[in-house]
Amino acid sequence: MLDATAIAVATGAAGNVIAYLIQGNIDDVRARIAAIFRRTSAGHRAEALRVLDEDAAALSQQTVSQADVTARWTGLLTAVLAAHPDARADIEALASTTAATKTVNIGSQHNHGGGTFIGGDHHGDIHNGRD
Template sequence: MLDPGMAEIITGAAGSLVAYSLNGQVDAVRGWVGKIFKAGSKEEQSLSLRSVESDAIALSRGQANEADVKARWAILLASHVAEHPEALQVINDLASRSSESGAMVIGVQRNEGSGIFIGRDMSGNIGEFDRK
């Protein structure tokens, strides 16, 4: 059984992998998974990279639940760390990524009023842009 601190790290890393996938950064996920599973067998490495691809496709098509994918990755990471404790450092690095280190931060922004808005949802007038 994992101690609570290690479980938090693994859960955070699994969440980061899912967040990267949801934001179209599958190459970043491949890179992290490659680093994490490099001590594993060729079969483990291949399986983990295939999982990256299938999860990214399923998430992008809405065929997979984000929480289920995160839970599956947490289980995969935990079982890998049990066999290869040296992978915990890379997993910890992934879990502790912040916006300063290049990770994407997901947030919500609401724009109201007149003006130019870049994004999807907006309220207000958009026809008042003066093209002088």
């Protein structure tokens, strides 16, 4: 039986799996999942990677909730941790990393040509939201 800390680590790692998938960073998380599941059989590892692909597709099509996918990955990671305690370092690493976000940096906007331009030219970063 796993202690509460181990379950919390698995839950945090599962949450980061979802974050990677939502950000479209499936290749990054696939490498991490493969490293965690390398301790299991080749069939189990292949199954985990298949589930990862299915979850990525389902999340992008919004046919599954994030909570359902998080629960599934919490269960998968907890099972690996129970069977292979040496996987804890890899699971903790997944739990403590942040999925890279996709950003767009627009440095300048120049309005040329005829017509009315509300706001004129803008120089510098354009931020969504308030600081």
